[in-house]
Amino acid sequence: MGDEYLVEMRRVSKRFPGVLANDRVDLTVRAGEIHVLLGENGSGKSTLMSILAGLYRPDEGEIYIGGRRVYLRSPRDAIRAGIGMVHQHFRLVDTFTVARNVVLGDPRVPFFLSRRRIERDIAGLSRQYKLRVDSRARVWQLSVGERQRVEILKVLYRGCRVLVLDEPTAVLTPQEARELFHNLREMAANGRAVVVITHKLPEVMEIADRVTVLRRGRAVATLERGTFNQRDLAWLMVGRDVVFQIDKPPASRGEIVLEIKDLSVLRDSGRPGLQGLSLDVRAGEILGVAGVAGNGQRELAEAVTGLRPVQAGAVLLAGRDITNVGVRGVIEQGVGYIPEDRLGTGLVPGLGVVDNLILKDYRRPGFHRGPFLNRRRCREQAAALVDRFDVRHSGLDTPVKLLSGGNLQRLLLAREISGALRLIVAVYPIRGLDVGATEAVHRMLLEQRAGGRAILLISEDLDEIFKLSDRIAVLYEGRVTGLLPAGETNPEEVGLLMMGGPAKGAGV
Amino acid sequence: MSVLVPVCSVLLALVAGAAFLSLTGRDPWFLYGEMFRGAFGTRYGLTETVVKAIPLMIAGLGVGLAFRMKLWNIGGEGQLFMGACAATWVALTFAGQPAWVLLPAMFAAAAVGGGLWGLLPAIPRAYLGVNEIITTLMLNYVAILWVDYLVYGPWRDPAGFNFPLTARFTPGAVLPTLGDTRIHAGLLVGFTLALVLYLVLYRTRWGYEIRVIGDSPGAARYAGMRIGRNVLLVMLCSGAICGLAGMIEVSGVAHRLQPGFSPGYGYTAIIIAWLARLNPIAVVVVAFLFGGLLVGGFIVQISGVPATVVAMLQGLILFFVLAGEVVLKYRVYRVRHTGMGVEQA
Numbered sequence: 001m002g003d004e005y006l007v008e009m010r011r012v013s014k015r016f017p018g019v020l021a022n023d024r025v026d027l028t029v030r031a032g033e034i035h036v037l038l039g040e041n042g043s044g045k046s047t048l049m050s051i052l053a054g055l056y057r058p059d060e061g062e063i064y065i066g067g068r069r070v071y072l073r074s075p076r077d078a079i080r081a082g083i084g085m086v087h088q089h090f091r092l093v094d095t096f097t098v099a100r101n102v103v104l105g106d107p108r109v110p111f112f113l114s115r116r117r118i119e120r121d122i123a124g125l126s127r128q129y130k131l132r133v134d135s136r137a138r139v140w141q142l143s144v145g146e147r148q149r150v151e152i153l154k155v156l157y158r159g160c161r162v163l164v165l166d167e168p169t170a171v172l173t174p175q176e177a178r179e180l181f182h183n184l185r186e187m188a189a190n191g192r193a194v195v196v197i198t199h200k201l202p203e204v205m206e207i208a209d210r211v212t213v214l215r216r217g218r219a220v221a222t223l224e225r226g227t228f229n230q231r232d233l234a235w236l237m238v239g240r241d242v243v244f245q246i247d248k249p250p251a252s253r254g255e256i257v258l259e260i261k262d263l264s265v266l267r268d269s270g271r272p273g274l275q276g277l278s279l280d281v282r283a284g285e286i287l288g289v290a291g292v293a294g295n296g297q298r299e300l301a302e303a304v305t306g307l308r309p310v311q312a313g314a315v316l317l318a319g320r321d322i323t324n325v326g327v328r329g330v331i332e333q334g335v336g337y338i339p340e341d342r343l344g345t346g347l348v349p350g351l352g353v354v355d356n357l358i359l360k361d362y363r364r365p366g367f368h369r370g371p372f373l374n375r376r377r378c379r380e381q382a383a384a385l386v387d388r389f390d391v392r393h394s395g396l397d398t399p400v401k402l403l404s405g406g407n408l409q410r411l412l413l414a415r416e417i418s419g420a421l422r423l424i425v426a427v428y429p430i431r432g433l434d435v436g437a438t439e440a441v442h443r444m445l446l447e448q449r450a451g452g453r454a455i456l457l458i459s460e461d462l463d464e465i466f467k468l469s470d471r472i473a474v475l476y477e478g479r480v481t482g483l484l485p486a487g488e489t490n491p492e493e494v495g496l497l498m499m500g501g502p503a504k505g506a507g508v
Numbered sequence: 509m510s511v512l513v514p515v516c517s518v519l520l521a522l523v524a525g526a527a528f529l530s531l532t533g534r535d536p537w538f539l540y541g542e543m544f545r546g547a548f549g550t551r552y553g554l555t556e557t558v559v560k561a562i563p564l565m566i567a568g569l570g571v572g573l574a575f576r577m578k579l580w581n582i583g584g585e586g587q588l589f590m591g592a593c594a595a596t597w598v599a600l601t602f603a604g605q606p607a608w609v610l611l612p613a614m615f616a617a618a619a620v621g622g623g624l625w626g627l628l629p630a631i632p633r634a635y636l637g638v639n640e641i642i643t644t645l646m647l648n649y650v651a652i653l654w655v656d657y658l659v660y661g662p663w664r665d666p667a668g669f670n671f672p673l674t675a676r677f678t679p680g681a682v683l684p685t686l687g688d689t690r691i692h693a694g695l696l697v698g699f700t701l702a703l704v705l706y707l708v709l710y711r712t713r714w715g716y717e718i719r720v721i722g723d724s725p726g727a728a729r730y731a732g733m734r735i736g737r738n739v740l741l742v743m744l745c746s747g748a749i750c751g752l753a754g755m756i757e758v759s760g761v762a763h764r765l766q767p768g769f770s771p772g773y774g775y776t777a778i779i780i781a782w783l784a785r786l787n788p789i790a791v792v793v794v795a796f797l798f799g800g801l802l803v804g805g806f807i808v809q810i811s812g813v814p815a816t817v818v819a820m821l822q823g824l825i826l827f828f829v830l831a832g833e834v835v836l837k838y839r840v841y842r843v844r845h846t847g848m849g850v851e852q853a
Binding site: 306307326327328331337339341344345346347348349350351355358359360362363368371372373375 | 711712713714716719720723724726727728729730731732
């Protein structure tokens with residue numbers, strides 16, 4: 001046995017303190033196939049693949065590559081066994097050239113490396129697999145899509161027969177994703193085995209020859225192409241029925257709440273982040289901001305919420321100038337902010353639920369008497385919010401870092417949207433959330449829209465943008481390159497604009 | 509867990525210390541017994557333990573406050589010296605004044621002296637991000653040498669037979685004692701400070717800000733808290749409290765300023781604050797333990813064991829506390845040797 005499969009993992013278990021990340025998982029991958037590993041966040045997909053890539057050691061279980069039992073004690077062992085992994089967060093040295101990154105850590109490279117020969121080899125590989133990238137460019141000059149290609153080249157250069165990609169499309173535009181899938185198909189056709197980790201169902205339908213579904217650390221099913229549909233997969237993944245469509249009543253657009261005029265802001269590096277950006281959001285409207293990560297999303301959110309100084313231009317809230325009034329000023333004007341980094345910016349990991357819920361209220365009258373906090377008022381409010389937003393916790397004073405991702409987001413939303421607000425800035429609000437929590441977050445945002453609040457939604461997920469937005473603004477290199485009513489455009493057009501392409505019939 | 513780690517750390521440190529003592533040919537369990545009896549078993553030992561615990565407690569509260577905000581104030585010793593120095597200036601300049609004038613003035617001077625010494629490294633930290641570990645540590649040497657200069661030079665007691673000592677404080681500058689023991693009013697200051705700090709940290713808006721900033725500066729910025737201002741304020745208070753420890757030591761025990769009046773209280777305070785997990789009330793308890801350790805060390809010196817054994821034990825305790833944190837966060841286990849990375853099934 002075992003001849004048929006290139007990779008065979010048998011009854012693999014991995015335990016972390018307090019969680020069983022993998023529970024006797026079986027996984028087989030054939031040469032020449034694209035195998036999708038599907039599951040919600042926290043279902044153990046990445047853990048399983050990290051075991052295969054030699055990053056973690058399994059507590060139990062066996063791994064066979066080409067029928068031979070292997071013990072993978074380090075990524076180097078894994079590479080020697082022919083397994084290469086492309087991580088979600090790239091592991092590249094920004095200041096090195098592409099060629100140097102590709103050979104980095106490769107034991108076959110001689111002490112004095114011949115740059116020319118390596119560059120030639122890499123150029124050959126990238127031609128063969130149509131992975132367009134300049135081997136002499138430095139990594140910091142590359143786009144995210146190009147960086148991913150460098151990672152894939154790295155794996156191919158080492159001659160790996162098994163290619164594992166962890167959520168490869170998370171950072172790509174639809175066009176780039178299609179190109180990637182095409183490349184992966186080519187590699188599989190060449191006799192390699194490709195494993196793709198994802199939680200997006202449409203991707204599974206598009207590329208999977210076989211799919212293995214993980215739920216809570218266990219492999220619940222492995223299905224062949226043609227024997228599954230999206231609904232089945234969703235059911236297997238979540239263990240219950242999932243509503244795909246959310247009712248979105250038509251927008252009742254009111255007054256302009258947020259008006260941004262010719263806004264220019266610097267990045268952390270001192271280079272321009274936003275360059276003369278103008279936008280407006282009305283009451284009762286969700287404006288979705290689409291764009292490839294790193295095109296000014298963070299700068300936009302931080303400039304509006306007062307965290308980043310504005311170089312030029314103005315931010316107006318209900319007609320009042322809030323440019324550079326600072327974080328406190330913006331909060332007091334009724335702006336809620338759901339930041340990208342939930343635990344660490346939005347919440348204080350080591351403090352309890354109560355202390356986290358008063359993060360912005362503690363200065364408000366009623367929450368303190370002189371220098372002392374009004375502890376009873378704080379507790380009562382916390383208990384009420386936790387109840388209303390269904391935050392599941394094991395005590396109001398246990399550190400919130402022990403809560404799950406979905407509960408953390410509910411806690412954050414409870415604080416940020418419960419006040420008397422005019423504007424909500426939400427950045428990547430469903431990143432890392434499972435299907436159920438995503439549903440809950442979206443419902444809450446739509447409730448706020450119905451309540452007449454203006455919502456600036458910044459997201460990298462086009463599905464989310466299209467599901468929620470009334471209008472879509474596309475951000476490219478710090479400018480708005482397109483502003484389209486959501487009903488009159490499609491993901492293709494938005495994707496094109498995200499890459500700097502021309503708008504067709506735009507301009508609202 | 510919060511109690512288990514410190515307790516285990518102390519026990520493990522004692523075991524490791526015992527191993528070392530046996531290697532040098534001494535009976536560790538007998539010595540430990542002697543130390544314990546010396547520190548807690550006699551009236552003299554017990555009062556000495558309390559006397560030593562007072563400056564440890566106060567300095568521990570001081571540095572612990574800064575640690576809360578993840579400001580690594582290693583400068584407790586220097587702030588303690590500057591506090592003592594400022595209080596001594598008051599005591600010498602206004603010698604002969606009654607206690608109700610002198611003692612409050614000395615307290616205030618010590619708080620200002622220690623506070624400014626803590627504020628000094630906080631300024632570059634708050635505005636330029638200069639690492640406070642290095643600056644606070646280096647300022648210790650400046651403070652200690654400054655006191656040396658004063659005591660060997662301008663402040664030397666003319667009637668002191670050329671010893672490097674200031675003149676003895678007049679009675680108005682000396683803290684009252686408990687009965688005929690050496691235990692002085694500094695103990696009450698320590699208890700009060702612990703209670704006040706506890707209330708400040710857990711019941712006030714400012715304490716809330718300190719806890720938020722300490723845990724997550726990113727979240728503090730996001731909530732509109734002023735981090736730079738709090739860095740200055742917390743280091744000022746941390747230094748001021750350490751300064752009080754210095755004043756209390758010269759006014760309650762030495763009754764004059766002299767070189768080496770502190771055997772590293774400001775450093776030991778760092779260990780105490782960590783062992784107490786930065787909880788002000790726990791600092792009080794732990795300070796008594798360490799006071800006992802110091803006194804026990806002096807006692808066993810009589811039987812020929814160097815008192816540096818105590819320093820070694822203190823170091824071991826800190827080592828095990830820090831190691832305990834790691835063990836709590838990670839699971840450590842042995843992996844069987846599996847030979848080659850890839851082998852035939």
